[in-house]
Amino acid sequence: MSAAATITKLSDAALRERAWKVASEVTDPEIPVLTIADLGVLRDIKVEDGRVEVFITPTYSGCPAMNMIALNLETVLETAGMVRPRIHQVLSPAWTTDWMTDAGKSKLKDYGIAPPAGRAGRRALFGEDKVVCPQCGSDDTARISEFGSTSCKALWRCKACAEPFDYFKCI
Amino acid sequence: MQPLFDYTLRLADNALVLGHRLSEWIGHAPVLEEELALGNMGLDLIGQARSLYAYAGEIEGKGRDEDALAYLRDAVSYRNILLVEQPNGDFAATMMRQLMYAAFAYPFTTALAKSKDATLAAVAAKAEKEMAYHVRHSAEWIIRLGDGTEESHARTQAAADELWPFVGEMFEVDGVERELIAAGIAADPVPLKAEWERTLTRVLDEATIARPRDGWMQTGGRAGRHTEHLGHLLADLQYLQRAHPGATW
Secondary structure (H helix, E strand, O other): OOOHHOOOOOOOOHHHHHHHHOOOOOEEEOOOEHHHHOOOOEEEEEEEEOEEEEEEEEOOOOOOOOHHHHHHHHHHHHOOOOOOOOEOOOOOOOOHHOOOOOHHHHHHHOOOOEEOOOOOOOOOOOOOOOOOOOOOOOEEEEEEOOOOOOEEEEEEOOOOOEEEEEEEOOO | HHHHHHHHHHHHHHHHHHOOOHHOOOOOOHHHHHHHHHHHHHHHHHHHHHHHHHHHHHHHHHOOHHHHHHHHHHHHOOOOOOOHHHOOOHHHHHHHHHHHHHHHHHHHHHHHOOOOOOHHHHHHHHHHHHHHHHHHHHHHHHHHHHOHHHHHHHHHOOOOOHHHHHHHHOOOOHHHHHHHHHHOOOOOHHHHHHHHHHHHHHHHHOOOOOOOOOOOOOOOHHHOOOOOOHHHHHHOOOHHHOOOOOOOO
């Protein structure tokens, strides 16, 4: 029996559960250890009369990963038998690093990227972040650049182990 | 809906034009880290512009999408303030322009995030956090350059002096905005001036740069009267769509 034929037998609630499971395994193309569920980018899935609608939210206004994520979502859901799923981008409420799961943060750290330090919120504009080196754990670190290889990251270096590292910015 | 369309277009044009200016540095930045930073800041702004253009197109309801609004309007139809279209100049001029704009955009987007218009509020809430980083980045450079060598100090001072006549336009309110401010849709820029002044004063003081004196302020960008620089910028930005209409890849 084809995936699509199996799927048509499911109730909307069961289909939603299935879709969530599949969708939540899609990873961020720029940080492949993180799934969109880890990031909190996957906001909601609605199913009505067997039609799947997925809601995702961009981490940054110009995040180029969003198009890729939407495309990957379509592909995995179609492969799982869901016919023409629709992917919507929602802007409100704005994504925050607070939505990143603890599991996501620890995966980031293991991958060599320092997770967002503390909670997002109103930081003092010129205040300093305290960022711990994901390699050696020292907090004797310094910022090289406010902006890194992707919009969501800044470039830091560790003064203890002398390694440069990415820091996932707190927003 | 005309005022809301005009207003959204102004915000979008500011973001696109400044985003494009920053992207002009790609391949020319002084160091690799700065190349990434300028590219990232440009990306933030162009991302904001895309959301705003898409919304403006919806409001207008004539089938123009974000691409049509960005690529198929001439300079006289652009509604950005004159500050953002000023040429990059040297690195100090780029950073000064960025500081002047971001120090305004940060409190402005904070205020606009409370708009009764759900889309403007959503775009602003996202942009606010990005602009905080732009302020910090440009402020650090201005301090480093101003309080640096004789040469870097002189160039930073010159940038402040040359760009100062363009800051007044950020705090202007005209008929379009007055109506939308009263309706709780637009953010009133006037009360934000004090915070902008505080940020600029603090950074310029630390940079040992003299705050230029207020005098004649340039205006007209939001009415479509631009400096000669915008036409050149658009010639570059719009070239592909103009030469090959409808091109996609």
